[in-house]
Amino acid sequence: MADAVHPMKLRERYSRQVLFAPIGEAGQTKLTTARAAVVGCGATGSALASLLARAGVGTLRIIDRDYVEPSNLQRQVLFDEQDAAESLPKAIAAARKIAAFNSEIVVEPHVADLTPANVAQLLGETDLVLDATDNFETRYLINDHCIEQSRPWIYAAAVGSYGVTMNILPGETACLACIFPAPPRGVVETCDTAGILNSAVNLVASIEATEALKFLVGARDKLRRTLLSFDVWTNEHSEISLGRPRADCQTCGARDFVHLAGDARPQITLCGRDSVQIHERSRPVDFAAMKVRLAPHGEVRHNDFVLKFLRAPYELTLFADGRAIIKGTTDTAVARSLYARFIGS
Amino acid sequence: MKLRLNGDVRSVAAATLAALVEELGMKADRVAVELNREIVPRARWEATALRDGDELEIVHFVGGG
Numbered sequence: 001m002a003d004a005v006h007p008m009k010l011r012e013r014y015s016r017q018v019l020f021a022p023i024g025e026a027g028q029t030k031l032t033t034a035r036a037a038v039v040g041c042g043a044t045g046s047a048l049a050s051l052l053a054r055a056g057v058g059t060l061r062i063i064d065r066d067y068v069e070p071s072n073l074q075r076q077v078l079f080d081e082q083d084a085a086e087s088l089p090k091a092i093a094a095a096r097k098i099a100a101f102n103s104e105i106v107v108e109p110h111v112a113d114l115t116p117a118n119v120a121q122l123l124g125e126t127d128l129v130l131d132a133t134d135n136f137e138t139r140y141l142i143n144d145h146c147i148e149q150s151r152p153w154i155y156a157a158a159v160g161s162y163g164v165t166m167n168i169l170p171g172e173t174a175c176l177a178c179i180f181p182a183p184p185r186g187v188v189e190t191c192d193t194a195g196i197l198n199s200a201v202n203l204v205a206s207i208e209a210t211e212a213l214k215f216l217v218g219a220r221d222k223l224r225r226t227l228l229s230f231d232v233w234t235n236e237h238s239e240i241s242l243g244r245p246r247a248d249c250q251t252c253g254a255r256d257f258v259h260l261a262g263d264a265r266p267q268i269t270l271c272g273r274d275s276v277q278i279h280e281r282s283r284p285v286d287f288a289a290m291k292v293r294l295a296p297h298g299e300v301r302h303n304d305f306v307l308k309f310l311r312a313p314y315e316l317t318l319f320a321d322g323r324a325i326i327k328g329t330t331d332t333a334v335a336r337s338l339y340a341r342f343i344g345s
Numbered sequence: 346m347k348l349r350l351n352g353d354v355r356s357v358a359a360a361t362l363a364a365l366v367e368e369l370g371m372k373a374d375r376v377a378v379e380l381n382r383e384i385v386p387r388a389r390w391e392a393t394a395l396r397d398g399d400e401l402e403i404v405h406f407v408g409g410g
Contacts, residue, residue: 040410042410043410044410045410131410132410133408133410134408134409134410135408136408139408156410157407157408157409157410158407158409158410159407159408159409162405162407164404164405164406164407174384179377179384180374180377180406181386181387182374183374184372184374184375184406184408185374188375188407188408189407189409190408190409191409191410194409196409201409201410227377227404228404229404229405236351236352236353237351237352238351238352238402238403238404239402239404240377240378240379240384240402240404241379241382241384242384243384246386248386
């Protein structure tokens with residue numbers, strides 16, 4: 001049946017995009033075999049995955065470590081109230097939503113935190129990596145991997161009313177570390193501290209999606225080679241030419257991949273979220289057995305993907321691979337001790 | 346001294362790029378600066394003198410998404 005309707009795909013579903021001459025039928029055909037990774041599926045990732053899936057990118061790998069919460073619904077366009085009520089992992093919820101509007105593409109959801117240990121596997125065999133994360137650490141990890149593997153990637157981020165994005169073409173343009181040698185130190189503004197306008201983050205995602213389409217249809221000469229920023233509230237915008245890779249860059253000049261060599265970040269604070277992520281080690285969890293074990297100590301509920309354990313003032317969300325997000329503290333020692341006490345050390 | 350900053354004319358007291366970033370209340374590890382269409386690496390900000398009419402583009406490094 002799918003084969004029988006194949007000629008309809010270009011004519012009907014993608015007809016308005018095929019009419020756009022720089023894409024045309026040739027570009028649309030290239031998209032069907034294209035493979036892109038979307039790292040993070042919050043506001044940027046939702047918009048990006050939605051746009052690229054609707055545009056017909058053949059395979060989308062969606063990687064996200066988090067679950068849907070009510071505060072996400074203001075801007076994360078792939079999710080709904082039911083997803084938040086079920087605390088569905090964002091990667092799973094995204095795959096389900098996409099399947100409802102484009103069942104002809106392949107979505108590979110991964111409920112995982114991108115780490116030095118899994119980055120080669122999770123980003124491997126993709127044409128393009130699209131940053132939609134909410135933190136600097138993961139971006140430097142992506143930069144290291146992509147420079148090492150000569151895999152193009154696109155940086156995109158937003159906070160408040162401000163959005164910023166740049167295309168990184170290894171060997172051709174400056175990389176993230178050429179422009180910003182190291183992650184900012186100390187407290188940084190995040191969507192959870194400075195807030196976020198849904199229009200700012202959706203605009204940055206739209207620009208990123210467009211650059212991705214240009215790359216995937218082979219229109220490399222049309223790719224923007226600048227670091228672009230805009231503030232949708234103040235109307236200020238600025239743009240910096242990236243230039244060539246810098247010879248004195250630690251990453252693309254010296255090829256010293258410190259973020260790839262880093263520890264697997266066993267526990268990290270999810271900045272501004274009043275949460276800590278614990279990833280002691282990867283081990284499958286039997287949710288039914290865990291529910292029985294935790295029931296005497298607090299409220300427990302689970303679905304196929306996550307188990308929630310509520311014990312005031314903490315809320316522990318456990319994923320199937322043993323990773324947990326503990327809400328109610330930013331103290332990693334407290335989080336580790338809760339994890340050891342209730343889940344196991 | 347008058348500069349063109351992100352397209353707008355601004356009067357500033359700073360004599361160097363490092364001083365300008367500070368005068369604007371920005372943190373050095375959170376901005377990229379282009380002076381007259383050339384990116385200036387952070388290590389050279391202290392030694393980079395500003396001149397009347399210089400054109401600067403400053404982009405913030407943000408992490409949300």
